[in-house]
Amino acid sequence: MIERLLAKLDLRDPLGQEERAALSAAFDPVATFRARDVLTEQGSQPGKSTLLLNGLTGRVTTVRDGGQQITALHLAGDFVDLHSFLIKVMDHSIVAISDCQVTTIRHERLRDLTTRFPHLARLLWFSTLIDAAIHRQWLVAMGRLSALSQTAHLICELTVRLETVGLALRKAFELPISQLQLADALGLTSVHLNRMIQELRSRRLLTWSGQRVEILDWDGLVQLAEFDPTYLQLERISL
Amino acid sequence: MIERLLAKLDLRDPLGQEERAALSAAFDPVATFRARDVLTEQGSQPGKSTLLLNGLTGRVTTVRDGGQQITALHLAGDFVDLHSFLIKVMDHSIVAISDCQVTTIRHERLRDLTTRFPHLARLLWFSTLIDAAIHRQWLVAMGRLSALSQTAHLICELTVRLETVGLALRKAFELPISQLQLADALGLTSVHLNRMIQELRSRRLLTWSGQRVEILDWDGLVQLAEFDPTYLQLERISL
C-alpha cells in the first residue's frame, strides 16, 4: 500500500527490514476523497498524518478577498501533513485536487516509531525538509522569475517528482488539475496562466491537452525555467 | 551563549536539564561576520549547522539575470541552516545581512544528540517546521496580497519574532537591513518597496528612520496585512 512512500525514502537512504515492517504496519485503512473535498481544515488539530496514495492534493490558504493561494502540491507517495505531528494546529487547509486515496497514521504511532527508530525519524524529518526546499524554490520562482519561466519551473518540478514515483514515463504524465488551481499555486490569474501555457505550446516545449502533459523539449524547458533539481535531493545520502 | 535559542525552545516545550546541558555543551566557539559576508555558499556541503547569536542573516538565491531572492530572514536565536544536518548540499547561500555573531554545531554531534534525546530531536525538527510554515506564509503574501499588504505582513512577522526573543519592546525594534535587501525578500524592486514604506508611514501605521522601526498602529497594520500569528506556533505544546 505504501510502496510509493517506501520507494521514495529508499531512493535517498535505504530502510532496514525492521523499520520498513514497523512503518508499513502503522498505517490505517484507506480512505477515499473526491476532487474538492477538504481533507483537513485550517485551524483544526488532526490527531494523525495523511499519506497520499494516488491523486493530487494541495495546501490551500484563503485570503480576505476570496483569493486562494496553494502553497504546495502533493503527489502519490507524499505525506500531505506530516508536520501536523509536531505542529498541532493547521495553518492551512488540505484539499483534494483530484479524486484521491489516502491512508493515515496516528501521531502516537509516529511518536513511538520515531523514538524506537532514530534513523526513521531522521528520514521523516528529511522529507519535511524537502517540502521546505520546494517552498523556497517556489518563492524564488514567484519573486524573481517571469510568469512564463515560473510556469515552466513548476512543470519541470512536477515532471521530476512524478518520475521519482514512477508516474511519468518518457517525460509524459497525467496532471489532473485545472488551470484555475494551477494559477492559484503560481500566484497568477487563470487567464494569464492560460496564456503562458499557450506560449509554452507555441514554443513547442510541450503539449498539453486535457490532463495529459507531454514534454517535447526538456532541455528548452529547463533552460527557460532555470530549473536545477538539486533542491529535490534525489541523490543517495546517509542519514 | 545560546540562551535565545533555549528560550525560544522553552517557550514551546520546556527542555529537561540533561537536554539543556548537552545541547549547550555541543556548540563551537563564536565566529563573527561582517554585513554581506557569505556564511555558506550555495552548492557547498557544510559539516555543521549555524546558530545565529545576534544580527541578521538571510537565505539567498541568485537567478540568471542577477536578481536575488531572499527566501528567509533569520534573527538572533534562529538556526540558519539546521536543515543542512540532513540535506547535505545547500540549495541556497546564507549571507550576513548585518554584522553578526554565530556559533556552530557539528553534524555528528547533532546526530548523537538527536539519537540520545528523541524529545530534543522532535524539538529541533519542530523548529525546521516553523521555517517551512513561514515559507508558506511568504508564498501566500507574495502570491495573493498587494505589495503594500505584503510589506505590512513582513513587518508584523518580524515584530512578533523579535518580541519572542526579547528584541522588540513595545512594538519598536532595530532592523539592520537595507530596503534593497528587504525588497529582495519581498520579490519587489527597491523603488517600489520604498514607496510602500512611505505609504505605511503616511498612513501613520509606523515610523521608520534609519534602522529604527516603531509600530504606531499595530491593529491597523495587522488588519492591512491580514496577519494571523498562528503559523509562528507561539503556543505551548508537548512534543
Next chain:
DNA sequence: CGAGGTCTTGAAGACGATCAACAAACGTGG
C-alpha cells in the same frame, strides 16, 4: 575627502490583472 552604498523622486513602459463573453466538456438528474 572621496567613494560607494542608500534613500528618494520622477517619468515612462510593461507585465499581469480585471472584466466580459463564449464554446466546449463534464457531471448530474430527469
Next chain:
DNA sequence: CCACGTTTGTTGATCGTCTTCAAGACCTCG
C-alpha cells in the same frame, strides 16, 4: 440517454500595479 447547469478553457479589450531607467541628495566609512 438527453437536457441542463456548472466547471473549464479560451479570447479580446482595457486597466493598473509594479518595473525600469535615470538622477540627485544624503550618509557612512575607509
